[in-house]
Amino acid sequence: MPKLPTKVRGKRRAYLLTFDRDDFIDYTELHNNLVELPEVTTWWHYIKSSYILISSYSSSVVSKELMKLAPNKRFLLIEINLNNKNGWLPLDAWTWLNNQKDIINNQ
Secondary structure (H helix, E strand, O other): OOOOOOOOOOOOOOEEEEEEOOOOHHHHHHHHHHOOOOOEEEEEEEOEEEEEEEEOOOOHHHHHHHHHOOOOOOOEEEEEEEOOOOOOOHHHHHEEEEHHHHHHHHH
16 A cells, blocks of 8 residues: 655645743744744734644644644644634734635635
8 A cells, every 4th residue: 555645735724823932942943943834835923822824734744843843842733714703903914814714715
């Protein structure tokens, strides 16, 4: 039986990444490495310790890459529905979210 590739692309989806902050991690380096991941198409970050990541990869693939960036760091990566959102954010955040929602819905 042939071995399946570990990185299988699909439709774009949105994920919420959230993690505990502590004094033992250089968050500038973590941020720079996170936003450069090839598995992340685009991202948004207006709330400390939270990112919205857009990816064509499954959550398990993205999670494996995140674990390499910060081994033993607790985090939650969960797929989210950009059609159902609310909150208190700057206008440019809502513009970005709506643009990503339209891209995901029209693929």
